Amino acid sequence: MSLNRRELIGGAAALSTAAMLPQAAMAADTIQLGSILDTSGIFDAYGKPMDQAMRLAVKEINDAGGLLGRQVKVAAYDTQSDMALYSQYAQQLTRQDQVDVVHGGILSASREAIRQTMRKTKTLYFYNVQYEGGVCDRNIFVTGVTPAQQVEVLVPYAMKKSGPKVHILAADYNYGQITARWIQKFVEENGGEVVATDFFPLDVADFGSTITKIQQTSPDLVFAPLVGGAHLSFFRQWSAAGMKDKIPLASTTMGVGNEHKVLTPEEGNGIMVAYNYSQELGTPANIAFKAKWQAEYGDTTAIHELAVSTYQGIMLWAEGVRKAGSIERDAVVDALETGVSIEGPAGKVTIDPQTHHATVDVHIMEFESQGMTVIETLPQRAPIDTQAVCNLQANPDDNTQYEIEI
Amino acid sequence: MDLSFVIFVEVLYGVASLVLISAGLAVVFGMMKVINLAHGEFMMMGGYATITAVGYGVNVFVAMLIIAPLVVGLIGLVVERLVIRHLYGRLIDTMLATWGLSLVFIGLATMIFGNTTTGISTPIPGFAFGGYQVNGYNFFIIIVSILLVITMYAILRGTRAGLIARGTMQHSDMASALGYSSDRIYMMTFFCGSALSGLAGAVLAPLVGLVPTSGGAYIAKAFITVIAGGPSLIAGLVSSATSFGLVSQFFTFTISPVIGEVALLIAAVILLRTMPKGITGRFFKGKL
Numbered sequence: 001m002s003l004n005r006r007e008l009i010g011g012a013a014a015l016s017t018a019a020m021l022p023q024a025a026m027a028a029d030t031i032q033l034g035s036i037l038d039t040s041g042i043f044d045a046y047g048k049p050m051d052q053a054m055r056l057a058v059k060e061i062n063d064a065g066g067l068l069g070r071q072v073k074v075a076a077y078d079t080q081s082d083m084a085l086y087s088q089y090a091q092q093l094t095r096q097d098q099v100d101v102v103h104g105g106i107l108s109a110s111r112e113a114i115r116q117t118m119r120k121t122k123t124l125y126f127y128n129v130q131y132e133g134g135v136c137d138r139n140i141f142v143t144g145v146t147p148a149q150q151v152e153v154l155v156p157y158a159m160k161k162s163g164p165k166v167h168i169l170a171a172d173y174n175y176g177q178i179t180a181r182w183i184q185k186f187v188e189e190n191g192g193e194v195v196a197t198d199f200f201p202l203d204v205a206d207f208g209s210t211i212t213k214i215q216q217t218s219p220d221l222v223f224a225p226l227v228g229g230a231h232l233s234f235f236r237q238w239s240a241a242g243m244k245d246k247i248p249l250a251s252t253t254m255g256v257g258n259e260h261k262v263l264t265p266e267e268g269n270g271i272m273v274a275y276n277y278s279q280e281l282g283t284p285a286n287i288a289f290k291a292k293w294q295a296e297y298g299d300t301t302a303i304h305e306l307a308v309s310t311y312q313g314i315m316l317w318a319e320g321v322r323k324a325g326s327i328e329r330d331a332v333v334d335a336l337e338t339g340v341s342i343e344g345p346a347g348k349v350t351i352d353p354q355t356h357h358a359t360v361d362v363h364i365m366e367f368e369s370q371g372m373t374v375i376e377t378l379p380q381r382a383p384i385d386t387q388a389v390c391n392l393q394a395n396p397d398d399n400t401q402y403e404i405e406i
Numbered sequence: 407m408d409l410s411f412v413i414f415v416e417v418l419y420g421v422a423s424l425v426l427i428s429a430g431l432a433v434v435f436g437m438m439k440v441i442n443l444a445h446g447e448f449m450m451m452g453g454y455a456t457i458t459a460v461g462y463g464v465n466v467f468v469a470m471l472i473i474a475p476l477v478v479g480l481i482g483l484v485v486e487r488l489v490i491r492h493l494y495g496r497l498i499d500t501m502l503a504t505w506g507l508s509l510v511f512i513g514l515a516t517m518i519f520g521n522t523t524t525g526i527s528t529p530i531p532g533f534a535f536g537g538y539q540v541n542g543y544n545f546f547i548i549i550v551s552i553l554l555v556i557t558m559y560a561i562l563r564g565t566r567a568g569l570i571a572r573g574t575m576q577h578s579d580m581a582s583a584l585g586y587s588s589d590r591i592y593m594m595t596f597f598c599g600s601a602l603s604g605l606a607g608a609v610l611a612p613l614v615g616l617v618p619t620s621g622g623a624y625i626a627k628a629f630i631t632v633i634a635g636g637p638s639l640i641a642g643l644v645s646s647a648t649s650f651g652l653v654s655q656f657f658t659f660t661i662s663p664v665i666g667e668v669a670l671l672i673a674a675v676i677l678l679r680t681m682p683k684g685i686t687g688r689f690f691k692g693k694l
Contacts, residue, residue, distance in 0.1 A: 215539060240612070
């Protein structure tokens with residue numbers, strides 16, 4: 001039998017269509033949840049607990065009978081801390097798996113790598129991470145805290161405990177730059193003064209000269225939104241120089257990936273932070289959450305801010321689906337925009353309709369014996385930084401990440 | 407006055423840490439002409455060896471100064487026997503092989519220790535000098551570097567083993583004609599080089615947060631220092647570490663740490679443009 005090219009292609013197309021049929025039929029019975037996280041590579045300390053939290057949330061939803069009477073099925077991809085894989089797997093999730101929602105992304109770079117793919121393919125996207133704020137896109141929901149939410153409460157507290165002169169040390173990329181500006185704004189609003197601001201590339205690990213410089217400016221408080229393993233050296237060298245008991249430290253990043261468990265108590269005790277979540281929260285919701293985690297994974301030490309954000313993000317989405325009575329993107333977005341809220345391990349989380357960010361409880365905490373002790377809880381802080389630049393009610397077609405001008 | 411003393415200590419510390427970072431590479435690359443791209447990973451393993459030993463209750467100084475160099479030296483020995491010895495004299499091939507090795511070591515360290523940051527706290531407390539707090543550990547690093555340079559000089563200059571090693575590096579056929587096994591001498595020299603890298607990683611470990619990829623932060627500085635140093639091993643190491651340490655600390659204090667790093671690189675470019683054979687290619691000729 002002779003076969004020409006046209007017949008061959010036609011046959012192949014027919015075959016592959018047939019092969020895809022059962023898959024498509026199956027997809028109708030379950031709801032597909034796509035997850036895209038770095039569960040290996042240098043960011044796995046962030047990604048692994050997030051993946052566990054995602055699976056825990058889905059299991060809980062399914063055990064309770066699923067959503068709209070359908071089970072939720074997870075399609076998860078490990079991006080191996082490689083930004084290039086994000087766009088590849090985003091294509092796979094949206095075009096091949098055709099999932100109903102995607103949760104994931106860790107670094108801001110990874111979010112920006114997949115956000116437009118999600119928008120173009122009309123796939124609802126949840127980014128469940130603390131980040132620099134300003135993303136304005138109707139297709140995305142952000143459930144992590146933004147700098148203003150943390151800094152607004154942390155600055156007055158830390159200044160009250162120390163004094164008005166502040167020295168800022170920040171990581172030298174968009175997160176650090178933007179956060180440093182917010183710190184400056186709130187320090188000035190509280191009647192203080194920023195005596196100096198220094199930025200450090202992510203691989204700087206030697207802070208000796210910086211510590212001398214800080215002593216020259218002799219501030220009352222050091223604010224350090226530093227990021228990653230190399231920057232952890234600062235906290236260590238600061239304590240080694242004997243500065244820890246002389247000038248107090250505050251940070252917006254320290255502890256997000258459980259870094260406070262790496263520092264010894266002598267190095268870490270007393271550092272002031274503000275987050276949405278602490279393992280030490282004594283609320284019934286958190287105790288129940290930790291018990292569930294314990295039953296599933298056996299060990300709760302890995303739970304961190306981003307994992308809890310992921311859990312809350314999935315619960316918010318589920319609530320939106322229930323409210324909409326559909327998994328259709330526009331219906332779910334409309335439902336979420338009514339200001340849906342849930343009670344998560346870290347307190348009440350409410351979607352802010354104007355920005356698609358979250359209004360959350362923020363806790364002021366201090367490190368104590370490698371834990372975070374809650375000092376004060378400030379309920380329901382709105383994402384005021386993003387609100388200042390983004391209004392999706394007035395501009396539903398907006399698709400920008402605004403750099404916040406202060 | 408207080409400030410100038412503190413800055414003086416910081417500059418000394420800057421120079422000392424460059425000497426420490428580069429000493430192992432100076433032996434492996436400077437003497438043996440093996441481009442060891444896994445140098446940073448040898449340092450990283452020195453750090454992990456220290457932290458692991460301290461975890462088992464070993465005194466931190468014993469762990470840093472004895473256990474880490476020995477462990478990394480032995481790893482170096484295995485690497486030399488299995489890989490490097492087949493590649494002597496093949497510059498490009500050693501580069502490829504050691505780069506592969508560095509990936510293997512990063513992978514192994516990740517498997518064993520995981521990808522999270524670990525560390526130990528510094529064993530020496532800080533102290534006040536006038537109105538300033540000084541990191542006491544900086545003095546320890548300065549002293550270790552000075553002792554290191556003196557010991558290297560004494561061994562290479564004063565002992566028969568040092569003489570034989572230097573002779574073999576210069577003319578291995580002549581050394582074997584005189585009855586010395588150049589194979590064994592190369593092996594021992596590589597062991598010493600690796601041990602020095604392990605020592606550097608161990609001594610710096612309390613100052614940093616250690617991850618399996620930490621080595622990458624050192625490799626560029628080490629190569630720049632050794633290449634700019636030129637043909638003389640110790641004179642080159644000390645002179646280039648001093649120049650770069652001074653330049654980078656000067657700009658760090660007057661402007662910012664980022665400019666300090668940039669200044670170091672620019673200084674290296676200018677230095678190599680004006681002295682392509684390194685500092686000791688022009689000054690201190692014929693010195694060790």
